[in-house]
Amino acid sequence: KAGVTQTPRYxxxxxxxxxxxxxxPISGHRSVSWYQQTPGxxxxxxxxxxxxxxxxxxxxxxxxxxxxxxxxxxxxNVSTLELGDSALYLCASSAQKGNTEAFFxxxxxxTVV
Amino acid sequence: xxxxxxxxxxxIVQKGGISIINCAYENTAFDYFPWYQQFPGKGPAxxxxxxxxxxxxxxxxxxxxxxxxxxQFSLHIMDSQPGDSATYFCAASMEGAQKLVFxxxxxxTINx
Numbered sequence: 001k002a003g004v005t006q007t008p009r010y011x012x013x014x015x016x017x018x019x020x021x022x023x024x025p026i027s028g029h030r031s032v033s034w035y036q037q038t039p040g041x042x043x044x045x046x047x048x049x050x051x052x053x054x055x056x057x058x059x060x061x062x063x064x065x066x067x068x069x070x071x072x073x074x075x076x077n078v079s080t081l082e083l084g085d086s087a088l089y090l091c092a093s094s095a096q097k098g099n100t101e102a103f104f105x106x107x108x109x110x111t112v113v
Numbered sequence: 114x115x116x117x118x119x120x121x122x123x124x125i126v127q128k129g130g131i132s133i134i135n136c137a138y139e140n141t142a143f144d145y146f147p148w149y150q151q152f153p154g155k156g157p158a159x160x161x162x163x164x165x166x167x168x169x170x171x172x173x174x175x176x177x178x179x180x181x182x183x184x185q186f187s188l189h190i191m192d193s194q195p196g197d198s199a200t201y202f203c204a205a206s207m208e209g210a211q212k213l214v215f216x217x218x219x220x221x222t223i224n225x
Contacts, residue, residue: 033212094211
C-alpha cells in the first residue's frame with residue numbers, strides 16, 4: 001500500500017507570492033491533517049479535513065487555507081507569503097475521523113526568500 | 114493547557130543501553146498518546162501509541178509507560194542501537210479530534 005504522498009518535495013517562493021501544496025492520503029483513508037514544522041516552534045497543527053469538511057483549525061492566520069476533494073486528496077494554500085512561513089509542511093492521513101493512528105508524508109520544504 | 118512538555122531536549126546513550134524520554138501534559142481531556150520517530154529529511158513515523166486505560170504497552174524494543182494520575186508518559190527504548198539515532202516526538206490528542214499536540218522533540222544519539 002502506498003504511503004502518504006506530498007508534492008512538491010521542495011519549493012522556493014518570493015515574499016508576497018502564494019503557494020499551493022498537495023497531499024494524497026493512503027488509499028482508503030478519509031482524514032487528512034496538515035502540520036507546520038519549524039526549528040523554533042516545532043510541530044504545529046494547521047487544520048484537519050474529513051469527507052471534504054474542515055473539522056478543526058489551528059491557530060494560524062487566515063492566509064493559511066486548505067481544502068479536501070471527494071477522492072480525499074487535500075491541498076493547502078498560503079497566500080501573501082512571509083519569510084516566517086519557511087518551514088516543512090507535513091500532511092498526515094488517518095483512516096477515520098477522531099484520534100486514531102496518523103501517518104505522515106515526507107513533507108514539502110518551503111523556503112520563502 | 115494544550116501543551117505537552119517533553120524532556121530531555123537531547124540524549125546520548127551507549128549502544129545496548131536504555132533510552133528514556135519523558136512527556137507531561139495538563140489537559141485531562143487528552144486520551145490518545147502516540148510517539149513518533151523522525152529521521153533528517155523524512156516525515157515523522159508512528160512508533161507506538163497508548164490510551165489511558167492501560168499503564169504500559171510494549172512493541173518490540175519500544176515500551177510506553179503511562180501514569181494517568183501524574184499526567185506523564187514515557188518512551189523506553191531497550192537495547193538501543195545506532196540506527197535508533199533520530200528525533201523523537203511525543204504527542205497527545207483529545208477524543209474525537211485528529212489534532213495532535215506535539216512535544217518539542219528529543220534528539221537521541223546512540224554511540225556505537
